Structures are given as structure tokens and as C-alpha cells.
Amino acid sequence: MPEYDLTLKIAKHLDRHMIFPLLEFLSSRKIYDEKSILATKLDLLNNTNMVDFAVDCYKNLNPDDEVPEHLIEKRKHIVNELVELRDLVSPFIDLFEREDVKKLLETDRDHTIILDHLRNNYSEYNPDETIPVLYRFAKFQYDCGGYEKTASILDAYRILVPGNDRHIGDVLWGKLASDILTQNWEQSANDLAQLRDWIDKNEKDTNALQTLQQRCWLIHWGLYVYFHHPKGREQLIDLFFTHGESYLNVVQTTCPHILRYITAAAIISKRRKNIMKDLVKIIQQEAYNYRDPITELVECLYVNFDFDGVQNKLEKCDQVLANDFFLAAFHDEFMENARLFSFETFCRIHQCITIKMLAEKLNMTNDEAEKWIVDLIRNARLDAKIDSKLGHVVFGAQAISPYQQIIEKTKNLTMRANAISISIDKKIKNVDNMGNWNKTASTSE
């Protein structure tokens, strides 16, 4: 199913290192030629310091050839530099293991205090000169694939520099990347939040295009977190629907393919009701620009009410999900939810359906379908009864009585009346005070 594969589109917005998991996944799904994947990998590796990996790849790609000279050459070079940097930095890093520093780090979050402490007590380590090297070392480590180490060094770096350091953005990005690559989802969710704050904060200072780019990256990198972290889907929905519209705008302008993930998250998540309307609007708007079975599914359900179409799309979704790196893990959950979802809508429209037809629509046997419905009824998610003689499901009527309507309409009137009376009281008090003040003023004269 390469037609629905988004790897290429997504990869554009990812860091080099983060593409490897995607490629690994692709090769496991075998939808592309193994060779071409290996070649891509090698290509990617060329600009990193992970020479060993590159050599492996090369061997896989050309089993008969010798490993080319320049790779070996490069390896030597990199090892040298690594050693050099490590020598510079490692004693400094060891400092953090000392009792006093550790304690200080735990209690104090202010970088100046820590820095002063280091300057005063360990001046032989030249903290002021070493800190910039620390940053370089982290970058180097990252390039070599030492993500865990990178994360810890960057942590240290962040503590030691002021909040307006010019590298701070890079540090945040680096931290997020290394946390993602070490699959530390809890931590990376934190990083993501920090990064988002940072981008929002700097929105005014950077130009719009840059902000757009950064947000776009954030969304893409975030996919790793959102679809691995247990609360990720909720966070994804929050990002797009509760924190203003800036991220939705980004999706619409630069990367409409993200709509697949938003839609999937919305279907998987329980909170879909409120956001579905907005989402459908956006999907319709971008329909000419991007569509795949998942967005079409929603369209069928919410715009056309075409339940045969839904059925059809569900089948397609099945494949798309299986081949998507991020969504593969949610395959079953998605299918179940989508089914429930379409059934819910279906029920809202109908007052009576045959179980046979339902079974067809839900891709189940008659008995399964009946059982499924019984479960639903028992869990009180459905106001319905089964007429087993005719094989029908009959739903309760939901007509709203005028009585209900009037209650709805007048419910908040008391509250509003109260608010008015309070505000009038306030006003009167103010006027009185003014009067008093005037009086006192005139008497003092």
C-alpha cells in the first residue's frame, strides 16, 4: 500500500536520526524494496558520525564489496575528535557526581548559584570555558548515536546556562530528540511541553516563517511521543483543539497529512464529541489537498451519512493502519472505536434496524452482532431493545418534550439575574463612596 504511505512526507520534517526507526519499520512491513531502503539509510548516515552503522549498512547493501576507504578514514577521525572532546569535558561532568554539587543541584534551580559554587570551589576545572564545550560535546555525542549520554549532558548544560542562552532552543530540540530516540516517553512528553512553551514565547521575536517551521517540526517530532505515551492521544488533541488554532493553521498550511493522525487520535480518544465538528470542517476544507481512508471515513460518517461507504473505508483503514509506523500499535483500538462510532451515529438516525443488516455493516456474523449489541445495551450505552422474533433492534425515541425545552431555556436565567443585581449593587456602592468622598473633600476645604 505505498500510496498511503506518509514516510516520505513526514521524514522531511524529522531529524536524520529519527528517520531510522521509520525505515526499520518499513523494511519489516516489506512494502518497499529492501535495497532501496538500505540505500536510503546509508545516504542518511553519511552526514552523521555513526560510522559503524554505516559500515554495516554498506555491507548489507553490497555484500561483495570491500568497505570503502573514506568510511574507515572518517571513523578514525571521529574517534579522535571524540576522545579529544571527552578529555576536555569528562572531569567536569564528574563534578556532578560529587556530593556537594549533587545536593546543590537538587535544592537549587538557579543557575547562577550553582555556577558560582563551581567557580569558587572548582576553579581548576574552568567552568566558564568548559560549558560551551559541553554543548559541542553533546552535539557530537548525538551525531554518534549516544542519545542517552546526550540527554544527560544537555540536562547539565541547561542547568548551568541562563534561560536566554542563544543555544537554548537547540538544546531543547536536542533533548527532545535524544529522549525520543532512547524511547523515554515520560521525559520526552515533558520536553515537548517545554519546547512548545518556548516556541510560543518566542513567537513575537522570530519571524512568522520560522515559527511556522518550528511548529511544524514540533508536530512531527511529537508524533513519536503522542503515539507512544499512554496519554499521548489526549495531548495531541489538546495541542490542536484546546490551545488556540495556531497548530491547526500549521497543519493546514504546511502539512495536511498530519490530519490522518489527528483524525486517528480523535477516533481512538474518548473525547471526540466536542472536537468532531471542527475536525470535519477542516477535513472538508483540505479534502482537495489531502485525503486518505481515515479522513474519508470521517467524511462518510459525518457529512454524507453513507454507511456503506464507511464499511468500505474501514476495510481500507485496516491496511493503512497496519503500515503506518505510528498507528500500527493502535490498529485494534482504532477499528473497535470506529465501529462503535459509526454505530452510534447510525442509531441516532434510526429507530429500528435489522440485526442482519447491522452485522453486515459491522463486518460480523449475526450472532456476534447480536452479542455486541447486547453488551452495549447492558453497559447502558444504548437505549434500545432487541426484538428477537423479527430480528430487529428497536431504539427508544428521543423526542424532546416542550417541557424539557422550557427547562433548558430558563435554566440559567437566575444565574444571569444574580450577576446583574450584583453588578448594580457594586455600582451603587461606588457611587455612594464617591459621594462620601466628595463630602469629605468639601468639608476639609
Place this chain on the structure above:
Amino acid sequence: MSRFFGHSSSSESETESENEIVEVQKPRQQIHTFESDEEDKRQRVVLPEREKRVEEINALVRQLKNAKKIKDVVKSNQSFEELIKSYDKCKKIIEKEGHLKHYIRAIAELENFVNELWADAAWKSSASKPNSTALTKLRQRIRKYNKDFEAEITDFKAHPESYPEEEKVAGAKESESEKSSEEESESEEGSESESEDEEPKAKPSKVKVAKDEDSDSESDWSMSDETTSDEDIDYDQGDSWKAFLKDKTTEKVSKKEKEKPRKTKEKVIVETDEETEKPKIERKLFGKDDEINPTSVLNKLNEIISSRGRKGTDRFEQLELLKELRNISRLHNVGPALDFKIIFNQMAISFDYNTRVSACMKADTFHECLRMLDEMINILVDNQNIEVNETVLDEEENVTDKTKPYKIRGCVLTMADRMHEEFIKILQQCDAHGTEYVERLKDEPKLSALIDKLQSYLEVKGSTQELCRVYLRKVENIYYKYDKDNEKKSAELVDRLCKYIYTNDSTDRLRAKAMLCHIYHNALHDRWFEARDLILMSHLQESIDNSDIPLQILYNRTMVQVGLCAFRVGNIKEAHSALLDIQVGNRAKELLAQGVMVQRNVEKTKEQEIKERQRLIPFHMHINLELIECVYLVSAMLIEIPYMSSRDFETKKRLISKQFHYQLKSSERQPVVGPPENMREHVVAASRSMKKGDWKACTEFLINEKMNAKVWGLMPQSDKVQQMLREKVKEESLRTYLFRFSSVYESISIESLAEMFELPRSFVYSVISKMIINEELMASLDEPTQTVVMHRTEPTKLQTLALQLSEKITNLMDQTERMVQIRGGEMGAFLNRNQQGQQNQQSQQSKGQGYKQQRGQRGGQQQQQQHQQQKEAHKNY
């Protein structure tokens, strides 16, 4: 008074004298004209600065005196104003020598004169109204003014003898000035023959003056020459000329008259041209023995153009001279740069040729200019070593030295722009339905070809900003043309050019223009999504109110085109909301600058009207107004009829489209409704049948021979549009039918509905489902029997009343809240939130009011406001 009437007093006299009785006006105008004419001639002899000024003041003082003599206050008021102005000009002299004595005398005497008149009750009672008002004005003015000269005036009163009436100017001039002052007193009688005598004397180079009329126009012409330093004055010169003409053409005082003199004037200009031709050409540019080399040619050129824009230059003569010069220089091969410079100046002068803003070039001049522009570009293309730039300083200019790269100050692009402007003007002046218009329009490809040429040149040599400009010029030439055969190519072209402008333009204006043109072009070719996204991304809706009017017009045009596009694609709501702003208030013609509207109750001043006329879009770019209205009304019908039917039982009805309702109501008022004749009646008739759910009759009313000829035939793919329209009518009729008649049914089978409306079953199913989900229809589907079961229970009388009561209470609450808020009560967070909630609700209800799918943070509500503001802004222009 606008800047048009800025400071020139002659125009004031014009407006004032309009109120005056014509008899009074006649001689006065003449005096004024002739006098300045003579002055003009005198000035051709170069006077030293001081003497020139003194002379000027003398003349004015005389004029003032004459006016006083006949107690014409209006006139003296004018002269006084002029006097003050010209006196201000000689500040330098004053600084050097102190105040001019005769000037002091003049103003002091004037004050006396005014005071006398003021006291003269007899005069007052007999004086005409303009005269007496002028007196009051003059009195105030002179009091104020003379305060500055208090010391001098008291001195004058003490020793009047030391203040001469006029200051004598050097020798030879003296006699003439005296003479002319005599003439002036004579010319008071207003005889035209007087001036005829004067003519040959003052200007011996003139061979003969054939007719009375000619001499008139001649003198007038040179007079307007005299002051043509800037456009502002041009206009009023034209005006005073008109007044001048008035007395010998017609005495009609009507607005139409304005047109007439303009035409006559053109004719007169032609005559003058022919007349002056002969003597001028004979004049030799170079003496026989003069050596002709680049330097001498350059000197000659500078000599000729140095008089450009000065008073009293004869542009025709200049043009001829330049032509001559160019021929000579070509013979002697002076180099391309110099040649370029000559043509450049030739063009510049051609553009100056017409003094009035509204007048346009003659066709042959225009062709001449086209040719010149072509030559200019050719020279540039052939000689890559010429640098033409506006930033080149005069000193740096190099046109003669072959060894160094040529540098010329100037900008071909500006010339091309002006050509375009001129072209638009020519089209504006033509009758859009005549053959002349077509003739003129044939020049358009030539102009476009030139711009293409220029573009390819600039792509090599020009700066990015210049490129942006030429691209925009090109886009502006393309955007409104529907490209039938080669849609893709033109789309790509526009896309490429506009994108270049977006990225490289440093001024927002070009970008906004390019964007609008881009959107327009997209919309014209039915690329709805692209057009929509561009609008949303442009954020122009926010800033359009603050932009200049041509841009607003373009914006309006674009929005209309977007609306039409939305309709063709089948997005009725969007079409409605895009067209709403233009259609509201019946001002489409004006908002699109496709004609000047005469409105009741709104008085437009002349300038306003002229300005409006200048902004008019040439006919071939028009969008058919009837088409717009029809599309709007049909979209309104498709939205409004089902909506109306769904709200049958509600007390408060909201109108989505006022205009549509107006049409409906006005047809309801008629005692007998005949068969529909025009477009509106057709739409109304269609709406009426739609109300009954009769889609067949509805489509027949909408799509028939008449409507095809009037409206649908105008769309490029009218078959498709009609098909779409049929589908939409069916769908909306179905909805209307369900709303209206659902209460009669216990259940309806989907099958029969599908048959009734000739729609596929699945479609009916989907429409009904949508209505159920949106809670528009109280019903549910019964799957085994394939029917719609209605749940609607008619509320009892009591229940209906209770519902109404609750609604009213809510209303009352809203009102109270608003009132408290207005009185400055502190509204808690609760209330504010509540109100926002209401607004949201409203905007959601108002289906398609404004673009709801905005990408910015704007809600529909806000946008509506903006549009209103925009309309107001437009109104104000």
C-alpha cells in the same frame, strides 16, 4: 474645497461667478485672461528676478484699482488675494530692501475703499449678493492682513507722496507696461478685437491670426501653458477656460455642459497645433556651420528640455524640435544612449501634452508613443552597456562617452506604466459600445507585447523590485482574461509571476495587488480551492479598509469573482457570503467601479464625480452585473427557502438575505402576478414554486431560454452550471418539502421521495440523515421498511405559549444585560462569557455569513463587521 481648487484664485472666481449673473461675469473673465496672457509674453524676455516680481505686483495693483473704480468687490477680493500671493513670492527682495512702497499704498488704499463701501448704505442695498458677501470677506481679510503692516500704513498715511502708485521698471519695459495698463482700462469694455490687435504686436513671430475664434483659443492656450507646473492647477485652468468659453458658446447652466467644452477644447487644441506648426519647423536647430557631434546634440537636447514644465513652453514645439533633433542625431550617428535619451524625453513630453488630468491622448499620439517605447526597449536590448536607472545622478549621467558604460537617469518601466494608464484613460473616454472602443482595444496586444519585451529585458538587467513591478504589470494585463484554450499555461504563468512578487516584493502594496489578481485569475478559471486558500491566507479582509480605493475596487472585483466561482463549483453558501457585501444596498455598480451611480439624497461634489470617473474600470474588464445579482439571488433562494420553511412556527424570524426578501415581498404585493419577464421575476417565481417543494417548476423558471440568454450563457461552462443548479434545486426542494409537510405525514417511504425528486435513494437517505442529526427534522429512519417515521408532536396551545414566553423572558434578560453594560456596570466574567456564547451561536446560525472557515482567529461575526466598515469606507470616498 479640495486640493483641486487649491490656491489658485482664478478657480475661485470661477465657482463664485457661477452664482453670479452671467452678464457680470463675462467681461471680467476676459480681462483676467488677456491680462495674464500679455504678462506671459512679457516674461519671455528674461527679466531680472526683482523686476519680474515688481512688474507682477504692478499689474495686480492696476487690476485692483480698476476693480475698485467700478466698485466690484468680488473682483477686488480676487486681485487682493493674488496680490498677497505674489507679494509673498518676493520675500527675498523684501528682506533686502524692506517693504515695497507701492504695495503698501495699494493695501492701505484698499482698506480705505473697503471701509468706505462698508459705511455706504446706499451701495449696500443696491449691491448684488455675491458682491456684498465678498465685501464682508474682504473686510475681514484685509483687517487681519494689514495688521502686519501697521507701521508702514501709518507712515503712508502721514506721507502719501513718498509712496508711488507703481514702481517703475527698467527702461524699455516702462512704456509697454504703461501702455498695457491703458489697454486694460480699455479692455474693461470686454471687446475681443482688442486682443486681436495686441496679438501680433506682442508676438511678432506669429505670422497671422486667421479667425477671431482662433486667436481666442490661442491666447487661452498659452495662458494655460503659463501655469502648468503641476496637475492641480491644470485642472482649474481648464475650468477657467471653460468659463471663458461659456460666453461665446452657450449660456446653459447645466451639468451636461461640462462634457461639451471638453470636447471643444480638444478640437481647439488641434487647431492651434496646425497653426503653430509652420513657423516653428522652419527654425533651424543648428546653424549651417555648427559641427554636429554628441556633445553638441546633448547640449541642444538639454536646452530644449530645460524648458519642460516651465511656464509658457509650447509642448508641441518642443516635440517637433526633439523630432528634428533626433533625425539630425541619427544622421550623424551620435550613439544609442543619446538616441535613447532623446526618445525618453520625447515620450515624457508627450505625456505632459495634455494639461488636464481627465483628458486623454489622441490615438495617433498614443501609437506614436507605443512606437517610441518599442524603440526605447529595442535600444536597451541591443545595447546592453546602457544602464538606465532612476538612482543615477544627473552628474553621473553619461551618454556621450563611448569608452565608459552609458548611464542614463530615467526609468523605462515608469514609461510603460504611464502608457498603461494612458491606455485606460483612452478607453474610459470612448463609448464602450461603439466601434471606436474596439479600435482602441486593438492596441492592447501591442502594449502587452511591449511589456513582455520589457520583462525579458528586465529579467536580465533589472533589480528585483523592478522585476516585481513589471511582473505585476503583466499580471494585471492577464488576470481578468478568461483563457479558454490554454488554461493551464496562463495559470502557471500567473502563479509563477505572483509567487515571485510574494517573495521578492518589499512594498506591501504590490503584493496585495498581485495577490488579488492571483485570486481573481484562479476564481475565473474555477479553481475554487486555490482561490479560497489564497484569500484566507492573504488576510486582506483585515487591512482592506485602510487601503487606497483602487485596491478596494480590485478587492471587490475579486470577491465577486470568488463568489461566482463558488457558485459554479456548487458551494452555494460561500457564493452567497462572498456576494452579500457587494449586493447589499444595490451599489454593485459603484463598488465595482463599473459606472457612476446617481443616488438620491446624496449630493456629490464635482471633484468627487470626476475622481470616480477616473477610477472607472474599462468596459472590457467589467463583470456582468445582472449575472452577479442573479447568482446572488439564486444562492439566497437556495439557502433562504428551506430555512424559512423550517422556521414556520417560530415567532422571531431572522432574515439571511434582506435583498432576497425584498424581492419576494414586492412581488407578493402585486395584485396579479403575471408570467415572469426579467431575471428577478424569474428567480422570485422559482422561489415560490420551491416553497411548495415543486422542484420541476422551480428549475423551469430558473433554466429556460430567457435565463440562458441573460445569465447562464455568460458562464464559461454553462451546461455544468445548469446541471449543478438542477441538483441543488432538487436537494433544497426536498428539504423544503420535508420541513413544510412533515407534519402531515406519519411516515414517508424513502423510495417515494427519491422518485418524487428524481434523486438517487442513497442521496435522499443522506440528506434526511443529515437533517435528523442536525435536529432539523424530528424523525428517525426505520430500516426494515425503508421509511422515515416522524416524531413531531404538535405542541399544545399551552405549550406553544409557554415556549414563546420563555423566549421572551430570555430576550428581556439579554436586553437588561446589555443595558447594564452600557451604563458602565461591571460585567462579571460570567456575563461576558455568556454574551460570547450568544455571539457564537448567532454566527453559527447565520449560515455562511462571512467565511466561517477562516484560518485566522476571526469569527464570522467579526468579519461581517469588517465588511460593514469596508462598505462605509467605500461610501466615504
